[in-house]
Amino acid sequence: MSEKIPKYITTTLPYVNASPHMGHALEFVQADTLARFWRLQDEDVFFNMGVDEHGQKVSRKADEEGVSRQNYVDKYASEVKELKSALNLSYDNFIRTTDTAHKEAAQEMWRRCDAAGDIYKKKYTGLYCVGCEAFKIDTDLVEGKCPDHKTEPEGVEEENYFFRLSKYQTFLEEFLSKEGSVLPNWRRQEALKFVQGGLEDLSISREKSRMDWGVEVPGDDNHVMYVWFDALTNYISTLGWPKDFEGKFSKFWEQGETLQLAGKDQVRFQVVIWQAMLKSVNLKATDTIFIHGFINSEGHKMSKSLGNVIDPYELVKKYGTDATRYIMLRHVHPVDDSDLTWEKMDEVYTANLVNGLGNLTARIMKMAETHLESPVTVTDKTTMDAEALKHYQFQAVMDGIWAAIGAMDEYIAENEPFKVIKTEPEQAKEMIVKLVKDLQEIAESLVVFMPQTAETILQAIKENKKPENLFARLEK
RNA sequence: CGCGGGGUAGAGGAGAGGCACCUCGGGAGGCUCAUAACCUCCAGACCCCGGUUCGAUUCCGGGCCCCGCAACCA
Numbered sequence: 001m002s003e004k005i006p007k008y009i010t011t012t013l014p015y016v017n018a019s020p021h022m023g024h025a026l027e028f029v030q031a032d033t034l035a036r037f038w039r040l041q042d043e044d045v046f047f048n049m050g051v052d053e054h055g056q057k058v059s060r061k062a063d064e065e066g067v068s069r070q071n072y073v074d075k076y077a078s079e080v081k082e083l084k085s086a087l088n089l090s091y092d093n094f095i096r097t098t099d100t101a102h103k104e105a106a107q108e109m110w111r112r113c114d115a116a117g118d119i120y121k122k123k124y125t126g127l128y129c130v131g132c133e134a135f136k137i138d139t140d141l142v143e144g145k146c147p148d149h150k151t152e153p154e155g156v157e158e159e160n161y162f163f164r165l166s167k168y169q170t171f172l173e174e175f176l177s178k179e180g181s182v183l184p185n186w187r188r189q190e191a192l193k194f195v196q197g198g199l200e201d202l203s204i205s206r207e208k209s210r211m212d213w214g215v216e217v218p219g220d221d222n223h224v225m226y227v228w229f230d231a232l233t234n235y236i237s238t239l240g241w242p243k244d245f246e247g248k249f250s251k252f253w254e255q256g257e258t259l260q261l262a263g264k265d266q267v268r269f270q271v272v273i274w275q276a277m278l279k280s281v282n283l284k285a286t287d288t289i290f291i292h293g294f295i296n297s298e299g300h301k302m303s304k305s306l307g308n309v310i311d312p313y314e315l316v317k318k319y320g321t322d323a324t325r326y327i328m329l330r331h332v333h334p335v336d337d338s339d340l341t342w343e344k345m346d347e348v349y350t351a352n353l354v355n356g357l358g359n360l361t362a363r364i365m366k367m368a369e370t371h372l373e374s375p376v377t378v379t380d381k382t383t384m385d386a387e388a389l390k391h392y393q394f395q396a397v398m399d400g401i402w403a404a405i406g407a408m409d410e411y412i413a414e415n416e417p418f419k420v421i422k423t424e425p426e427q428a429k430e431m432i433v434k435l436v437k438d439l440q441e442i443a444e445s446l447v448v449f450m451p452q453t454a455e456t457i458l459q460a461i462k463e464n465k466k467p468e469n470l471f472a473r474l475e476k
Numbered sequence: 477c478g479c480g481g482g483g484u485a486g487a488g489g490a491g492a493g494g495c496a497c498c499u500c501g502g503g504a505g506g507c508u509c510a511u512a513a514c515c516u517c518c519a520g521a522c523c524c525c526g527g528u529u530c531g532a533u534u535c536c537g538g539g540c541c542c543c544g545c546a547a548c549c550a
Contacts, residue, residue: 015550055550190480194547197479202548228550268547293481294544301544331489331499336481337544344488344500351499355513363510370509395490399498406498409514418509432509469511 006256007038010048010235012266013097015227016076017057020083022295022302022340025312027261029328030292030394032089034259036448037389039090046252048238050095051077055227056206059213069213073098086316087325088451095238097215097231105237106215106230112281114218118164124203125157161205161223168276169199175275175285182271183392184335187264187291191271202273204229232274235260236283253284260289267291290392293337310340319349322450323471326353329449330398346474356405357442358470361457363412364435365466371421371429375464376436389448401445408438436461 011031014024028049035047053073062072077096083089095102113119172195175181182188205223206214214224239249252258262270275285294301297308315324331348332338368376388396412418412435421428443457453470460467 013550017550052550057550186480190545193479194545197547200547204548226548226550228548231550264544266550267545269550273548299543333490339488341488347488347500354511359511359513361510363514365510367509399490402498410516412509413507413515416507416509419507421509466510471511473511473513 004043006044006046006252007035008046008048008239008252008256008258009035009038010238010258010260012260012262012270013050013052013095013231013234014080015052015055015057016073016080017061019076020080020312022310022312022315023263023292024080025083025087025315025324026295026328026332027263027292028083028089029087029325030290030334030392031261032087032091033325033329033394033448034389034392035090036451040448044251044256045092046239046248046256047091048093048095048235049080049089049091050093050234050238051080051097052227052231052234053077053096053098054214054224054230056211056213059211062213070098083312086313086321088321093238095234097234099237101240102234102237103215103230105241106225106233107218108242109233109277109281110225110229111218113163113277116280116282118167118280119161119204120164121159122162123157124160125155127155158207158210160203160207161217161220162201163204163229163273163277163280165199165202165273165276168279169195171279172199172272172275176271180288181285182267183288183290187267187335191267194268195272199272202226228269228273229277232269232277235274235286258284258287260286262289262291264291264293290335292335293333295332296337296339297341299339310342315345318474319345319353320471322453323349323353325450326398329394330402331395334392334394349471350474352402353471354473356402357453360405360408361439361460361470362466364408364432364439365460365464367418367421367432368436368461368464369466371425371432372436372464375462376433376440378437378440378458378461394449397445398449401442404438404442408435408442411435 009031011024011027014020031047031049035045038045051073053076058073059069062069065072073096081094084091084094097103097106110119173192176188176192176195179185179188182191204226205217205220206226208222208224212224214227215230217223217225236249236253239252240246241249241253244250260270270286270289271291278285295310296302297310300308302309312324315327319327327340327345327348330352331344332340388400415431417428417431417435420431439457440461443454443461446454446457456467456470
């Protein structure tokens with residue numbers, strides 16, 4: 001007798017200084033697929049998404065555009081939220097770091113870290129570039145000058161609060177020595193090496209005179225929190241921590257299994273800093289942190305100057321929601337970097353969705369509609385067998401589905417039910433029933449990946465009717 | 477010796493100690509239920525040099541070549 005363990009899954013909050021990009025879309029779709037998979041197994045699931053809204057970049061951008069900070073972040077928050085319908089995301093809560101409850105949680109996190117003796121004040125001497133309005137470190141500089149402004153940064157001294165990250169070195173080494181804490185394994189080892197190299201304490205505040213768009217530091221009117229310290233707390237503030245009126249925090253974080261998804265640029269923050277913060281306030285570490293790669297295009301990082309940027313909204317517009325999910329899950333590697341181009345996406349869309357799944361559905365359902373007197377009775381399945389999904393192998397599961405699709409096309413070509421129907425109708429009908437049942441299996445296994453498409457196919461089977469084309473052919 | 481990832485048919489990708497798979501492309505047939513779709517067959521590949529092994533493209537060492545990261549840039 002084993003009780004089901006509640007499952008918590010969260011994406012990393014995108015920072016709202018730019019519109020959501022492909023990397024975000026990938027992470028959201030991966031998370032959504034897992035959340036749907038668990039729900040299908042009747043697990044209790046909490047799926048978190050949101051936006052990180054404080055910090056210098058946001059305040060500067062808002063100022064440049066001449067809008068209030070709040071208006072600025074509102075605009076981007078709604079952009080990210082729109083992905084919910086564009087990508088059919090089933091998140092349970094959308095947290096914003098400007099939410100009052102979140103800010104209070106961040107302040108409570110600060111107080112508890114402070115109470116644990118992990119926060120102290122120290123003079124920080126840094127090289128400050130006036131043009132960037134930011135501190136620079138040596139490695140940022142080219143020949144002692146800011147690469148963006150070609151000026152020498154000034155030595156500036158300011159008092160900051162610091163978090164004793166160094167104190168958690170041993171704890172983090174233990175955390176990272178645990179198989180499965182960070183996936184894939186080589187990322188865990190990479191992070192372990194990094195921690196073993198020594199940790200420095202972390203500046204976690206900014207003087208308001210320099211930057212005031214942040215959560216106020218408790219008990220000090222002159223400082224706001226460094227954006228990271230505030231933002232990381234979202235993973236538990238979204239569950240109602242610290243008050244936990246609804247018991248979600250205790251159910252999903254303390255008693256549940258927690259999973260964070262993050263990009264490879266996030267390892268330091270999610271794996272090192274956040275885990276140290278949790279330890280500081282005596283909370284459970286994240287059970288698993290799954291790190292995905294980046295999506296490049298034409299062999300390079302996407303960038304405006306190269307003109308190779310692919311925007312997730314454009315994808316949805318061109319191919320549709322489910323096809324976009326399909327591309328993210330099957331043609332982007334779950335953990336390694338991947339390369340996408342419009343040419344390649346057109347290719348896989350046409351080959352596998354239009355000619356593959358779409359066409360197969362049409363030919364089977366046309367035969368069923370024409371030759372079967374009544375719909376094939378189907379029983380709704382409530383579970384899904386996909387061991388590989390538990391190991392985040394989205395591609396592998398989908399490869400299996402498409403292998404089955406190929407096998408069905410072969411079956412039709414070999415057995416020719418459309419021909420047999422003229423001479424041996426009963427035998428042909430049996431074949432068609434078998435095909436419809438196989439198609440149902442395909443649809444069932446697609447539910448978590450391509451929910452709408454799966455639904456359309458199942459509906460067609462129930463009505464014994466050939467549906468409209470699942471995927472429109474691209475115009476030449 | 478800073479850390480790490482990788483080099484698979486014409487192209488783009490998976491993969492794994494023992495028939496090297498998928499998509500596109502090329503060549504030859506077939507079928508007509510289907511969205512000018514589908515099926516079959518053919519040509520075509522595991523960077524180089526060592527080692528371990530009965531056997532390596534897959535493990536180990538070296539070489540050459542690509543590519544990320546190098547801490548507060550969220």
